[in-house]
Amino acid sequence: MKNIYITDLDHTFLRSDLSVSDYTKKIWNSYENHSILSIATARTYKKTMQFMQGVSINAPMILLDGALIATTNRKIIDTKFISKKMADEIINEGAKLGIYPFLLSLLDQELNEAFSYSHTLNNYQTEILKRYANDDHTQGFKNLRAMEDNFKVVYMADEDILVELKQRVEAIFGNELKYILAPEAYMGCYFLTILHKDADKAHGIQSISEATGFDLGRLSVFGDNLNDIGMFNLANISVAVANAHADVKQMANVVLPHTNDEDGVAKYLQGLKR
Structure with missing residues (x-):
């Protein structure tokens, strides 16, 4: 029976410059033949495949915080969508506070x-969009509206305004949706991610387990932020990098002495092989 290793990307497996070191690739890939390897990320399929070039993944991936489970060859295993009606109501609530989201949606099978956004942007959003300048799937709208199949609605702003927005949307939809309010480490602000109620990394792991038949008792996971706690609760071994959020460290079985910029995941895996 193979062991399973699933890692978060940003601030866990990826370095802060969004690269994967040759050392990490070498150690991670050395597990390919005798392990199940995958990732769990808030990133889209397209961005994930860009970042993970040369990195072995031999199981379905948990993408968009669990709203999409898919293989590297574009086979969709599961999706969790927010309807157009619900997403448009969320957009309307944000507009009352003068903020507009990034909207990530599926166009086809x-x-x-x-990646849709309003022409009305705050400084945080403007900075983020610079990183997508060469991508062909981003589009701005004067009057932002949702599509039919929406993976998630993401706001970036200061904490106080996002707390208020979360309260407003939660008052309308309650537990029909999932709300993740957390610090955004790259930008120094906060983000509010709104998803289908079952779109999370824990449900994603269950989907992968059903698709591949792996034993959760042999699962190890790596993470750094609050959206990783669900999969920490499922795994046999949960590992937090040194730069992880304090609450994540508290939930982890292992807290590494190394950060993501110090190849923490790879050094842990190398230690297991000794």
Whole structure:
């Protein structure tokens, strides 16, 4: 029976410059033949495949915080969508506070994605969009509206305004949706991610387990932020990198002495092989 290793990407497996070191690739890939290897990330399919070039993944991936489970060859295993009606109501609530989201949606069954945004942007959003300048799936709208199949609605702003928005949306939809309010380490602000109620990394792991038949008792996971806690609760071994959020460290079985920029995941795996 194979062991399973699933890692978060940002601030866990990826370095802060969004690269994967040759050392990490070498150690991670050395597990390919005798282990099940995958990732669990808030990133889209397209961005994940860009970042993970040369990195072995031999099981379905948990993408978009669990709203999409898919293989590297574009086979969709599971999806969790927010309806157009619900997403439009969320957009309307944000507009009352003068803020507008990034909206990530599915265009077709070939995993072509849409990254939609309003022409009304705050400084945090403007900075983020610079990183997508060469991507062909981003589009701005004067009057932002949702599509039919929406993976998630993401706001970036200061904490106080996002707390208020979360309260407003939660008052309308309650537990029909999932709300993740957390610090955004790259930008120094906060983000509020709104998803289908079952779109999370824990449900994603269950989907992968059903698709591949792996034993959760042999699962190890790596993470750094609050959206990783669900999979920490499922795994036999949960590992937090040194730069992880304090609450994540508290939930982890292992807290590494190394950060993501110090190849923490790879050094842990190398230690297991000694």
